[in-house]
Amino acid sequence: MDKFQIGKFDVDVKRCRISSADHVAVVEPKVMEVLQYLYRNAGEVVSHEQLFNAVWPGSIFNTSSVQRCIALLRKALNEDSRNAAIVVTHPKRGYSLELPQQLPKKRRNYHYAYSLAFIGLLALGVGLWLAIAPAQVKMDYARLLPLSSSGASESFHALSPDGQFLAFVREGEVERKNETQGNIWLKELNTGKEQKLTNYDSHYSSLGWKPDGSALAFMEKTGGLSTMSYFAFDTSTHKVISKNEIVSFPLFYVSSDKLEWHSENRIYFVEMDKRNNDTWLSYIDVSSENKQQLLKATGQDWLKTLALSPDEQSILLGYEMGQNRYRIDVLDTEKLQADVLIKIEDSLYGLSWHPSGKSALISNRTKLQIVDMEGELSEVAFNNYKFIQNAQFDPTGQEIVMELRNVDVDILRKTKLAPDTFETLVDTSSLDFLPVFSPDDSRFVFESHRAGLKQLFVYEQGMQRVIFSNPDNEELFGVVWTPDGERVVAASSEKLFYVDVATGNYTEIAHGHAPFGLREHFKYENAVLVTYRADDGITFYVAKLDLDSLKLTTYETEGERLVCYSAALGPQDQVYFANNKQVFRISPQGQTESVWTAIERTISGIHIVNNALSMKLDSEDGFILSSVDMNSGAREIIHQGVETGDMLINTSNDEQQFLYLSKPVRTSELVKLQ
Numbered sequence: 072m073d074k075f076q077i078g079k080f081d082v083d084v085k086r087c088r089i090s091s092a093d094h095v096a097v098v099e100p101k102v103m104e105v106l107q108y109l110y111r112n113a114g115e116v117v118s119h120e121q122l123f124n125a126v127w128p129g130s131i132f133n134t135s136s137v138q139r140c141i142a143l144l145r146k147a148l149n150e151d152s153r154n155a156a157i158v159v160t161h162p163k164r165g166y167s168l169e170l171p172q173q174l175p176k177k178r179r180n181y182h183y184a185y186s187l188a189f190i191g192l193l194a195l196g197v198g199l200w201l202a203i204a205p206a207q208v209k210m211d212y213a214r215l216l217p218l219s220s221s222g223a224s225e226s227f228h229a230l231s232p233d234g235q236f237l238a239f240v241r242e243g244e245v246e247r248k249n250e251t252q253g254n255i256w257l258k259e260l261n262t263g264k265e266q267k268l269t270n271y272d273s274h275y276s277s278l279g280w281k282p283d284g285s286a287l288a289f290m291e292k293t294g295g296l297s298t299m300s301y302f303a304f305d306t307s308t309h310k311v312i313s314k315n316e317i318v319s320f321p322l323f324y325v326s327s328d329k330l331e332w333h334s335e336n337r338i339y340f341v342e343m344d345k346r347n348n349d350t351w352l353s354y355i356d357v358s359s360e361n362k363q364q365l366l367k368a369t370g371q372d373w374l375k376t377l378a379l380s381p382d383e384q385s386i387l388l389g390y391e392m393g394q395n396r397y398r399i400d401v402l403d404t405e406k407l408q409a410d411v412l413i414k415i416e417d418s419l420y421g422l423s424w425h426p427s428g429k430s431a432l433i434s435n436r437t438k439l440q441i442v443d444m445e446g447e448l449s450e451v452a453f454n455n456y457k458f459i460q461n462a463q464f465d466p467t468g469q470e471i472v473m474e475l476r477n478v479d480v481d482i483l484r485k486t487k488l489a490p491d492t493f494e495t496l497v498d499t500s501s502l503d504f505l506p507v508f509s510p511d512d513s514r515f516v517f518e519s520h521r522a523g524l525k526q527l528f529v530y531e532q533g534m535q536r537v538i539f540s541n542p543d544n545e546e547l548f549g550v551v552w553t554p555d556g557e558r559v560v561a562a563s564s565e566k567l568f569y570v571d572v573a574t575g576n577y578t579e580i581a582h583g584h585a586p587f588g589l590r591e592h593f594k595y596e597n598a599v600l601v602t603y604r605a606d607d608g609i610t611f612y613v614a615k616l617d618l619d620s621l622k623l624t625t626y627e628t629e630g631e632r633l634v635c636y637s638a639a640l641g642p643q644d645q646v647y648f649a650n651n652k653q654v655f656r657i658s659p660q661g662q663t664e665s666v667w668t669a670i671e672r673t674i675s676g677i678h679i680v681n682n683a684l685s686m687k688l689d690s691e692d693g694f695i696l697s698s699v700d701m702n703s704g705a706r707e708i709i710h711q712g713v714e715t716g717d718m719l720i721n722t723s724n725d726e727q728q729f730l731y732l733s734k735p736v737r738t739s740e741l742v743k744l745q
Contacts, residue, residue, distance in 0.1 A: 288317075
């Protein structure tokens with residue numbers, strides 16, 4: 072079945088084209104496969120699992136792949152999730168393809184009295200529908216207006232319950248231990264009048280209003296100790312009456328971007344255990360100052376953010392699942408039972424309920440998405456390339472307040488001949504990172520996010536040029552050179568890209584696996600060494616991806632998958648991997664051999680040059696790059712540095728050049744969309 076018709080749309084399968092008299096769309100092959108499967112089962116409800124197994128056979132189930140294809144298919148058919156008539160969502164069950172019926176050319180003449188009766192019933196039905204229909208969520212915004220009134224960065228904003236005041240943290244000029252200090256400010260939005268609430272610079276974060284607007288809770292970190300406090304206000308003047316400390320956190324720190332204050336005087340938040348990085352949903356009873364841990368993230372999940380519903384019956388919980396995958400759950404606050412709402416990609420920087428309680432706003436990297444309680448996504452269209460932080464509705468649902476953040480990271484170089492001198496190689500006002508030297512060390516490839524576009528560049532002879540434009544702006548999970556130095560291979564969550572460095576021409580192919588990170592290209596096989604997130608959510612499994620068959624083979628010993636923090640290939644393609652204290656090698660017989668053990672420092676990266684093992688060994692005050700001859704055991708320190716915020720990221724194969732990422736420079740402004 073190479074061609075078929077859906078209403079006014081003609082579908083050409085071989086050309087991946089969907090067209091009508093006034094519209095032509097070319098879709099990805101996987102999107103066309105989804106459409107074909109739905110067409111073969113037209114009128115029937117097809118589950119996410121059925122679609123995934125049909126289009127991605129043999130792969131690990133990933134519902135976001137299905138959701139993405141459905142969204143692209145609807146776009147090609149000129150419809151969206153809110154008024155879908157062709158690709159219809161069936162909540163909690165799946166999707167169906169409804170074939171439009173052709174209207175008859177002539178209509179029958181109905182009896183006049185019957186027509187009047189029908190019109191009367193129709194009017195009654197419309198009236199009832201208007202009476203019970205939920206408030207529509209605003210999707211069209213015309214203006215983006217600044218709320219910041221100074222040149223300093225402003226963040227951790229919290230809109231008062233009545234929408235009249237905005238609390239936020241404004242950075243100062245003092246920097247301590249690589250952290251910029253600041254103060255908490257309060258702005259009256261109607262007049263622009265501001266007042267500083269704190270009396271001294273400190274590291275403030277995570278604000279949250281009491282539901283009646285009479286108090287503002289916040290976090291302060293001093294000397295490694297986090298403390299939750301609140302300001303009590305005179306509600307007539309909004310002047311601070313008192314500052315009250317609630318509780319300190321010696322072993323935990325609050326990691327959520329905001330605090331959610333319940334009307335029963337409980338403050339909900341996300342906290343992380345400093346000892347093992349476990350994340351919890353917890354609350355503080357403000358009256359008794361007792362803390363209660365409610366829910367622990369398990370497996371690969373890290374709990375990142377939360378949002379308390381307007382009726383206080385539910386909490387949205389945002390999780391990072393690893394490899395650019397995120398999940399939003401809805402938690403019943405009484406039963407403490409959670410249901411999955413949706414899975415997304417490309418970061419999760421905040422959640423906010425719509426005042427109706429029927430949908431929520433997602434800060435999704437550079438996009439704003441609205442999800443209803445059936446898990447259907449709609450994008451709020453506005454031109455933006457900065458990171459969106461903690462976007463939130465105002466009390467009317469007609470405006471959105473958010474932080475727009477720019478992150479500037481440059482690529483620097485030190486050499487063995489000049490180990491203390493930085494040379495700036497790539498300097499833009501955006502994120503430039505992931506540099507990887509070519510096999511002959513004459514150039515390096517890197518990723519750059521200029522104007523919000525995730526592209527690959529090559530740096531050679533002091534110049535940089537684009538080699539991969541990444542037309543779908545997909546998140547990339549590593550890049551490796553082929554042994555001949557003529558091509559690079561990059562990976563997204565679903566695809567592999569083979570890029571010719573000289574011409575910029577590329578081919579892409581769906582790899583059919585859960586997301587993984589590229590580590591190194593094998594020298595004697597057309598394969599790449601990859602890692603993917605382990606069950607503990609912290610370490611990684613080591614695997615080989617055959618680039619011809621696309622078969623993924625995870626390395627095992629005695630039936631157990633090998634876990635690591637870093638991995639590399641030896642000169643004969645032997646696999647080396649390391650945890651934080653030991654380096655291992657897989658023997659030709661498939662056995663694990665111990666190669667090196669660190670005593671005082673931790674191992675954060677490994678690299679094999681000829682028969683020498685190079686390791687980056689970290690301590691609190693800095694690092695050393697140590698090379699160990701695996702024949703003689705001779706050891707040499709080839710490079711070292713102190714902790715200043717700049718990060719060693721890649722070393723040339725001859726170990727004469729050392730590439731760094733500069734300390735991130737973050738600038739933030741507060742804006743509103745109306």
